Amino acid sequence: MTGTLPRGADFAERRTTMLERLAEVAGAHAEALAGGGPKYQERHRSRGKLGARERIELLLDPDTPFLELSPLAGWGSDFTTGASLVTGIGVIEGVECLVTANDPTVRGGASNPWTLKKALRANEIAFANRLPVVSLVESGGADLPSQKEIFIPGGALFRDLTRLSAAGIPTVAVVFGNSTAGGAYVPGMSDHVIMVKERSKVFLGGPPLVKMATGEESDDEELGGADMHARVSGLADYFALDEPDALRTARRVVARLNWRKIGPAPRPAPRPPLFDEDDLLGIVPGDLRTPFDPREVIARISDGSEFDEFKPLYGPSLATGWAEIHGYPVGVLANAQGVLFSAESQKAAQFIQLANQRDIPLLFLHNTTGYMVGREYEQGGIIKHGSMMINAVSNSKVPHISVLMGASYGAGHYGMCGRAYEPRFLFSWPSAKSAxxxxxxxxxxxxxxxxxxxxxxxxxxxxxxxxxxxxxxxxxxxxxxLPMFLSGRLYDDGVIDPRDTRTVLGLCLSAVHGAPVEGARGGFGVFRM
Structure with missing residues (x-):
């Protein structure tokens, strides 16, 4: 068992570098928390309204975690960091749910291209992991100057709501303000709808548009107020007196869903790691060409720091083996020396098949520069063997979770279940790089x-x-x-503090067990031997 790290100058330097990068990430997170800035935050509150994260906090069970997803969406673009939308996984009345909340302090909560990508990713996570969806709605619809990038693909948002419902996954919409034009279909296609007295405005066309289209004179309440939809149209299932009342009602709706997880429960009372999570700050070198031992990471995230390694002497540049995290069994693939050779690729393919045979989720810990190149390796079949590994990853049916710790370059990113290979979740450390x-x-x-x-x-x-x-x-x-650039484009689900890795993985593993955990039985395609 590993775990005893030297505390010399190298460790101190690596820790300092990681803390500097974490400070940069914290600055970007602060931009997302600021929303539209002090002026618009104050205007919103002066109307007696809660902020997006305050609404989420009142919705969730007290003292339970909220795993925020894609918090840096839009970073480095022309749009506000966070993309005017908060998404994440939290517990409501004991039920893990996917929660989305528009931030109306950013252009009235209007959706820009990154908002759309973020919302679609949230729906994808809800569908794959069988998580009920609660939408906290207050949005003016599409950001009109960006409509060419939103209108056509944006229809997928409404399609997703109907498909979630058809799959038996509940959807709840709580409307706090505007939900107009195309946005009216969010409550329209949700299973349960809650509206707030004199606040909710749900209509396909507002008074000016109705006047232009039909000549009819009308006001907001007549067209789409909560009272009208509760008494006349029937679109509102619940009529709330104010925002706290709406959130209480949403909690009662979730409590009555009779929702149960399908995946197996974790082992009770899991043991914490034997080694300090703070050590994770000093493991990854600032120069990713310098190798590090991923077993030191595993020893700080696995239950009891236990790791039963598979084929430790064969293909040593890739560590594979079995562990548990917060009581959930996982199969771990972790790059040890950066480069993937033929032996590592073949070992990975076999290990992935074994995990599927046993219905065990897979955790990929990335630090790879890719598959080895050169005459000797080409003649030795590196293309065949790398393809074998990618084939196994592509056709594996157990849930996959990826964490980019260091380098994740070339086809090695694919073989280690990069974004295109649809891991249930993918997170990056601030030290990660991918290209x-x-x-x-x-x-x-x-x-x-x-x-x-x-x-x-x-x-x-x-x-x-x-x-x-x-x-x-x-x-x-x-x-x-760099990870913030990639996270801004939603190529991961967030940049996390290495010290939070075990907690984040525990939350993700709990979420994936909302759905069945079943491996592929054959069906891996043709392996070139």
């Missing part, structure tokens, strides 16, 4: 190609221009490889 290859390698490849092209044409090669090009490309790829 087609490392910045220096990518810039070097472009330089070699340009040099060869110039020689083939008989042109002199401009070394100064080459140096400038390489520097520019390295800087660009480095910036585009």
């Amino acid at each position: 087609v290859m490392g910045p220096a390698q990518l810039a070097g490849v472009l330089s070699i190609v340009a040099r060869q092209s110039a020689l083939a044409k008989g042109h002199p090669y401009d070394e100064d221009a080459d140096a400038a090009l390489r520097a520019m490309v390295e800087q660009q790829i480095e910036a585009e490889s």
